[in-house]
Amino acid sequence: MKVKCFECKGVGYYQPKGWPVNVTCCMCGGKKYFDIPEGMSVCETCRGAGKLVVDCGGFEMECTCEDCMGKGYVKKETKIESTMSDEDIP
Numbered sequence: 591m592k593v594k595c596f597e598c599k600g601v602g603y604y605q606p607k608g609w610p611v612n613v614t615c616c617m618c619g620g621k622k623y624f625d626i627p628e629g630m631s632v633c634e635t636c637r638g639a640g641k642l643v644v645d646c647g648g649f650e651m652e653c654t655c656e657d658c659m660g661k662g663y664v665k666k667e668t669k670i671e672s673t674m675s676d677e678d679i680p
């Protein structure tokens with residue numbers, strides 16, 4: 591399952607403001623998308639990147655996303671919905 595990269599919006603690169611060049615997207619590495627195995631869903635914390643960029647007083651630090659352990663995806667939550675209706679009650 592391919593999920594479009596949120597950072598570059600599926601382009602693979604972006605152009606920083608005031609820069610004359612295109613920069614390869616650091617989130618997907620220019621791949622334009624994240625590959626997620628079937629039955630998994632994109633990690634909402636890092637949105638598929640597997641890492642988080644934290645601003646430490648002017649310095650940007652990269653750290654592994656703890657919710658997905660750096661994989662970028664998590665196991666899909668299966669919700670069991672009750673199909674019982676009031677009509678079944680005598």
Ligand SMILES: [Zn+2]
Nearest residue numbers: 595598615618
């Ligand atoms: Zn990207």
Ligand SMILES: [Zn+2]
Nearest residue numbers: 633636655658
């Ligand atoms: Zn994550």
